[in-house]
Amino acid sequence: MSVYDLTGRKALVTGGARGLGAGMAEALARAGAAVVIGDIQEEAGKATADSLRESGATAAFVSLDVTEDASWESAVSQTIDELGGLDIVVNNAGVEISGLVADLDPADVRRMLEVNVLGTALGVKHAFRAMRPDGPAGNGGAVVNISSVAATIPFPGIAGYSATKSAVDRLTRVAALESGKLGYGVRVNCVYPGLVPTEMGAKLAADMETLGLWPSAEAAVGDVIALTPLGRLGEVADMADAVVFLASDGARFITGAGLPVDGGMGM
Numbered sequence: 508m509s510v511y512d513l514t515g516r517k518a519l520v521t522g523g524a525r526g527l528g529a530g531m532a533e534a535l536a537r538a539g540a541a542v543v544i545g546d547i548q549e550e551a552g553k554a555t556a557d558s559l560r561e562s563g564a565t566a567a568f569v570s571l572d573v574t575e576d577a578s579w580e581s582a583v584s585q586t587i588d589e590l591g592g593l594d595i596v597v598n599n600a601g602v603e604i605s606g607l608v609a610d611l612d613p614a615d616v617r618r619m620l621e622v623n624v625l626g627t628a629l630g631v632k633h634a635f636r637a638m639r640p641d642g643p644a645g646n647g648g649a650v651v652n653i654s655s656v657a658a659t660i661p662f663p664g665i666a667g668y669s670a671t672k673s674a675v676d677r678l679t680r681v682a683a684l685e686s687g688k689l690g691y692g693v694r695v696n697c698v699y700p701g702l703v704p705t706e707m708g709a710k711l712a713a714d715m716e717t718l719g720l721w722p723s724a725e726a727a728v729g730d731v732i733a734l735t736p737l738g739r740l741g742e743v744a745d746m747a748d749a750v751v752f753l754a755s756d757g758a759r760f761i762t763g764a765g766l767p768v769d770g771g772m773g774m
């Protein structure tokens with residue numbers, strides 16, 4: 508069996524209703540994992556889980572607001588009940604609200620801190636509690652956090668977002684260290700996706716025009732591509748395959764790492 512095969516593994520993907528999270532859930536399922544999608548968008552989340560089941564995978568949806576400790580508690584226990592264990596948690600749920608530093612809106616920054624930083628931190632917390640040897644799943648496993656190329660290079664119009672994604676990077680390292688030292692058996696890594704034209708990515712590009720930073724969304728995207736050695740935008744599958752790798756035994760000696768999946772933009 509390939510070291511990248513996830514047959515028998517049980518995964519929870521946050522923000523899996525659409526966009527990158529839906530692609531990650533699909534790629535994990537294709538690699539053999541049983542997958543639960545956790546999201547605040549119930550209808551879209553159920554539809555994504557249905558389509559995974561139609562393709563032959565074991566998949567389900569749980570309602571999860573990553574900013575709420577109690578919501579995590581219940582989503583993780585439902586996942587373990589549904590799948591019979593938990594080996595992989597992908598902390599993908601995130602929000603991006605563009606804005607110039609000079610016009611910073613505290614409510615927008617608070618929202619990004621809540622979802623991107625607190626939501627990811629709670630995800631790691633509940634993954635550890637479930638997967639460490641004394642937890643209800645108890646077999647160790649892998650956590651993959653979704654940071655961003657915005658944590659590795661400065662890009663105008665997204666200061667608050669970049670700050671939260673840099674926090675995800677640091678949180679990943681500390682969590683990996685604690686897990687190792689305390690014998691949890693859980694590897695913790697993050698990926699830095701480049702720009703992908705999901706709803707979030709397309710809105711970010713449009714915001715660059717609204718903020719007066721580029722003459723059009725197309726011009727902003729053109730400059731991103733020009734800054735990318737591989738010469739194109741990211742695709743959902745590019746990110747999803749990297750998550751499968753970090754979740755798999757192929758990455759068994761990798762923890763506390765941040766993997767750029769950005770065509771070289773952030774090098």
Ligand SMILES: NC(=O)c1ccc[n+]([C@@H]2O[C@H](COP(=O)([O-])OP(=O)(O)OC[C@H]3O[C@@H](n4cnc5c(N)ncnc54)[C@H](O)[C@@H]3O)[C@@H](O)[C@H]2O)c1
Pocket residue numbers: 521522523524525526527528545546547548571572573574599600601602603622626653654655656657699700701702703704705706707708
């Ligand atoms: N698209 C990009 O260009 C890009 C680049 C770098 C990093 N990322 C990161 O990748 C992740 C996914 O991005 P995307 O482009 O798919 O975004 P998206 O907006 O298309 O999807 C985000 C998903 O997260 C869910 N979500 C939001 N708040 C939540 C909460 N409180 N609890 C549970 N779920 C919640 C949404 O309902 C949605 O399904 C995010 O963390 C984002 O910051 C995206």
